[in-house]
Amino acid sequence: MGALTYVYIPSRESEDLVNASIKEKINQVNTEQLRFGYSELTGCTEQDIVHFSAWVKELYPEASLLQYIDLMRIANGLNHNGLYVYNIKESDEDSIYYMNEVWQDIEDGKYLFFGTNDISFFAMELSTGVFCILDLPSGSFEEAFASFDEMIDEALRIALS
Secondary structure, eight states, X not given: OOOOOOOOOOOOOHHHHSOHHHHHHHHHHHHHHHHTTOOOOOOOOHHHHHHHHHHHXXXXXXXXXXXXXXXXXXXXXXXXXXXXXXXXXXTOTTBHHHHHHHHXXXXXXXXXXXXXXXXXXXXXETTTTEEEEEETTTOOEEEEESSHHHHHHHHHHHHHO
């Protein structure tokens, strides 16, 4: 991989852009985590966004991931009830960077992975831009979504049920 070209994506007032259903579910996760003594979810830094944007531009130039960035601005990664949504912290083993290196070797570069739960991958099929749920053991296609928000809303619903 060559040198990364940094691209700044200015704040889009993410609190207002994140789907209301997702915000409600993130609030539920925060409430449950605080009740059990875990830290409240926090958003990423602008430097995290700059680095992530450069990574996407270099490796996945056709991908439009503004909804994922908006989520990262209010919850930079998530680990709740078996659901892992990868963060965009450059040096973290639970980051989208590290986890995609791991899963790309298995799935031959067909998908960009955003997270997992006990039985599923949450991903985007790179050739079509379709967000989807894949079976975790086999990688078989299970369900398609029109947007990242729809997919992550479903992932959060499962984790909170």
